[in-house]
Amino acid sequence: MIEQLHDVIQKIEQEWPAKRLLVLGDVMLDKYIWGDVGRISPEAPVPVVRATHQSQQPGGAANVAMNLAKLGAQVWLIGFTGGDADEKLLEACVKEHGIESAFVPCSGFPTITKTRIVGGRQQMLRLDSENLGQRAQGDHSRLLERALEELPKCDAVVLSDYAKGVLMPELCQAVIHAARQHGIPVLVDPKTADFSRYKGATTVCPNLNELSVATREDARNLEAMLTSGEQMVSAFDLEYLTVTLSEKGIAVLRPGNRFLAPAQARQVFDVSGAGDTVIAVLSLCLASGLAIEPSVQLANIAAGIVVGKVGTVPVEKHELLAALAPDIALHAEDKVLTRDELARRVAVWRANGERVVFTNGCFDLIHVGHITVLEQSRRLGDRLIVAINSDESVSCLKGPNRPVVGENERARVLAALASVDAVTIFGEATPFELIVATRPDVIVKGGDYNEDTVVGAKEVKSWGGKVAIVPTVEGHSTTRLIQRSLAGTSS
Structure with missing residues (x-):
């Protein structure tokens, strides 16, 4: 080491x-x-x-x-x-x-x-x-x-x-x-x-x-x-x-x-x-x-x-x-990257002939559904980038009481996962600019998405990449976790 x-x-x-x-x-x-x-x-x-x-x-x-x-x-x-x-x-x-x-x-x-x-x-x-x-x-x-x-x-x-x-x-x-x-x-x-x-x-x-x-x-x-x-x-x-x-x-x-x-x-x-x-x-x-x-x-x-x-x-x-x-891989802080750092890291992966996968989301209160999507995403390539919404972006999407966990803490937790190779934070409404900058081979989304509703899908396919939709784990979501916590229940 x-x-x-x-x-x-x-x-x-x-x-x-x-x-x-x-x-x-x-x-x-x-x-x-x-x-x-x-x-x-x-x-x-x-x-x-x-x-x-x-x-x-x-x-x-x-x-x-x-x-x-x-x-x-x-x-x-x-x-x-x-x-x-x-x-x-x-x-x-x-x-x-x-x-x-x-x-x-x-x-x-x-x-x-x-x-x-x-x-x-x-x-x-x-x-x-x-x-x-x-x-x-x-x-x-x-x-x-x-x-x-x-x-x-x-x-x-x-x-x-x-x-x-x-x-x-x-x-x-x-x-x-x-x-x-x-x-x-x-x-x-x-x-x-x-x-x-x-x-x-x-x-x-x-x-x-x-x-x-x-x-x-x-x-x-x-x-x-x-x-x-x-x-x-x-x-x-x-x-x-x-x-x-x-x-x-x-x-x-x-x-x-x-x-x-x-x-x-x-x-x-x-x-x-x-x-x-x-x-x-x-x-x-x-x-x-x-x-x-x-x-x-x-x-x-x-x-x-x-x-x-x-x-x-x-x-x-x-x-x-x-x-x-x-x-x-054993140092989470070295996987949390700025946009420029991410571009340099992706260039290294490409020079080594590695296949890059990209996914994004809020990832507020990490749960088993998140873990499953990330593990399935990683299997589609050699390196997995996870782009997370900034705190301001999450608030715009989820309401003034969100996120529960701040952006830096969310990034660090995600980076500690073995399936994740890089984490970056974006403040825009969508990760479109990040996708264009990193040119992933695969974009992954979970849940009810289809190719027509995935941001960057057209661009990724234009350079020979593909879009993958991974089914979510039923019964697991951050909203449900918050509701259970407020109700004082565990199920």
């Missing part, structure tokens, strides 16, 4: 799209050759992959940028390229996803590429194209100049280090110093054993092996390694160290203090890019002012999604919110 779940959802849905992040590091192009394996080569004991198609994805620091873009953020990406055909492919890939880039081409250095050959769902081989020599000082100066130009416009900085020659100590320190002056968090994904180049960052995010190398502790001795990690926080002037521990989860280390977020159990197909996903989620959380504890819990969930995919494929915002659905 994520701490501060309501705050987390608010930030994902409302704040993340407004955040701008700078990703600086080793950009790469991930190429894939996809095919089928049916036999072993007669020339050597290796499988023969019959290629069916090819694809490419941004990799390395560019994959971090992709993760951020898929999570809804605005992203500026800076790194070295080769001024070659692969650079153009990479530029096209990131531009397609709305990522702004400022690549610095270096003479004699090709754009770094990793070509993976995949048979079925299994990676068979990887071919790397790169030059790990020392680039000219002028190239580093141009890179730093671009980074410092963009940094003040950003809400967080990610230093994505793949040890390919971008994040030299001088550049890291210049960027970290400038970020601290502007109060901008800096997160580092390290690939070098010497963390001193990252001194002053908000956090460094090593995995188990990287921390083992940096602390010179045996990875099998987790306690000693984490203790050494705590000491590094003070030594390198970090706020905390964030360590991914594979199947154990993510640990946040401070001197004398630890927080462990357990991993989310998932079937693993490919761990490529999981670390990029973690740091992307963490950076957006910190850019939004979220505490590190719920941030790592959310990052764990995101990592669990991405390892279930084949290849370096980013997690998308709708997937992350869908993964939070079981937790949301």
Whole structure:
């Protein structure tokens, strides 16, 4: 269960799209050759992959940028390229996803590429194209100049280090110093054993092996390694160290203090890019002012999604919110939504291919008849929206003594029901505007309605939806409950 779940959802849905992040590091192009394996080569004991198609994805620091873009953020990406055909492919890939880039081409250095050959769902081989020599000082100066130009416009900085020659100590320190002056968090994904180049960052995010190398502790001795990690926080002037521990989860280390977020159990197909996903989620959380504890819990969930995919494929915002659905179902307050919040939630459901059902009413004094209609409505789709009349609207419909229960309390009670996925309040005479805004697949009404008398029926049918009339439970109504109460009877 994520701490501060309501705050987390608010930030994902409302704040993340407004955040701008700078990703600086080793950009790469991930190429894939996809095919089928049916036999072993007669020339050597290796499988023969019959290629069916090819694809490419941004990799390395560019994959971090992709993760951020898929999570809804605005992203500026800076790194070295080769001024070659692969650079153009990479530029096209990131531009397609709305990522702004400022690549610095270096003479004699090709754009770094990793070509993976995949048979079925299994990676068979990887071919790397790169030059790990020392680039000219002028190239580093141009890179730093671009980074410092963009940094003040950003809400967080990610230093994505793949040890390919971008994040030299001088550049890291210049960027970290400038970020601290502007109060901008800096997160580092390290690939070098010497963390001193990252001194002053908000956090460094090593995995188990990287921390083992940096602390010179045996990875099998987790306690000693984490203790050494705590000491590094003070030594390198970090706020905390964030360590991914594979199947154990993510640990946040401070001197004398630890927080462990357990991993989310998932079937693993490919761990490529999981670390990029973690740091992307963490950076957006910190850019939004979220505490590190719920941030790592959310990052764990995101990592669990991405390892279930084949290849370096980013997690998308709708997937992350869908993964939070079981937790949301246990928190009624997170299902009571404004009209704008409802529109965003419906967009997530649609992105996940879910069928949306809509019903409405006063729902004053919830009774077994209401429950039955709601349960039957939910069976008609994957998500159920319940729109309730505001107190003023109920009074106009039912008289000055109604409602008995106020709109906020009615909404909260309905949201606590397992069959209900979202509750919203409307003040208009009818829910027509809500129906048009949410475009449900099914509208449900109970009682004596027919299609001709259901508000929005024509519109729903125009976009391929349908209207369902659910019979009410005889003998149960709010009016009857009030009459019994006034009479002092129970039947």
